[in-house]
Amino acid sequence: MASSMARFEGCSLLALKDMPMPLEPPLADLLVRRGYVETGGMPTAWRAIDFVDIEGYLAGLSAGTRKDMRRKLKAGAAVTVERITTFGDLEERFMELYRQTRARSEWQFEDLTAEYFIGILERMPERAFCTVYSVDGEALAFNFLIRDDRQLIDKFFCMAADRGRPYNLYYLSWFENLRYCLDNGLQRYQSGQAYYANKVRLGSQLTENTMLFRHANPIIHAVLKRIAPYLAGDDGATAGAEE
Numbered sequence: 593m594a595s596s597m598a599r600f601e602g603c604s605l606l607a608l609k610d611m612p613m614p615l616e617p618p619l620a621d622l623l624v625r626r627g628y629v630e631t632g633g634m635p636t637a638w639r640a641i642d643f644v645d646i647e648g649y650l651a652g653l654s655a656g657t658r659k660d661m662r663r664k665l666k667a668g669a670a671v672t673v674e675r676i677t678t679f680g681d682l683e684e685r686f687m688e689l690y691r692q693t694r695a696r697s698e699w700q701f702e703d704l705t706a707e708y709f710i711g712i713l714e715r716m717p718e719r720a721f722c723t724v725y726s727v728d729g730e731a732l733a734f735n736f737l738i739r740d741d742r743q744l745i746d747k748f749f750c751m752a753a754d755r756g757r758p759y760n761l762y763y764l765s766w767f768e769n770l771r772y773c774l775d776n777g778l779q780r781y782q783s784g785q786a787y788y789a790n791k792v793r794l795g796s797q798l799t800e801n802t803m804l805f806r807h808a809n810p811i812i813h814a815v816l817k818r819i820a821p822y823l824a825g826d827d828g829a830t831a832g833a834e835e
Contacts, residue, residue: 606807609803610785628804631803631804633801636798637783639770653793657794667758673724673764675724676721677717678710682731683706686750689752722736739778742780746769
């Protein structure tokens with residue numbers, strides 16, 4: 593189906609991104625037969641919701657991390673937290689926070705537009721939402737999230753660094769997302785890719801991923817196949833979170 597759609601759209605390069613490893617043998621064999629080439633992928637960080645409340649979660653962390661989290665969360669008393677399903681009047685502010693966060697990041701992924709975020713919210717009204725973190729009426733951060741019946745996926749956390757950092761908004765959002773999972777009976781919180789050291793410190797596991805691709809032009813495909821081992825970058829495993 594994906595190949596047919598790619599041909600219909602005139603796409604010459606087809607890629608399967610973030611395929612969890614190891615691939616099941618039938619799927620792996622099929623992809624090999626169809627000429628797909630494997631290249632490196634970034635792991636996915638996730639945390640099982642195997643605790644009944646936040647105190648139970650904290651009890652599973654190291655003593656040092658537990659103490660640090662309790663200290664950090666005290667700043668959250670001044671923060672207003674709100675969940676929304678449309679950007680509304682905050683569109684310009686959210687895009688400003690997104691651009692600021694992207695400019696600070698060592699990882700330069702695609703540059704997304706407001707239409708990307710708005711389109712997901714409009715097309716997935718029961719599955720996509722934003723959590724907004726404000727102080728004195730000023731939005732300092734927003735967290736763009738998607739869920740299904742089993743898990744919550746943290747897609748983007750965007751923050752005004754200078755104003756947001758004193759309130760430890762990254763950590764506040766982490767605990768807010770865990771509470772959401774508990775309140776909605778979700779079994780897993782997926783916190784995404786990059787900045788793994790801090791996520792592991794907070795109890796996440798890492799699932800190895802791979803990416804596979806195939807180019808319609810045999811010559812270009814042969815070139816890409818040769819250079820594929822050099823396309824995978826550092827996975828950011830030692831980097832910390834934006835606090």
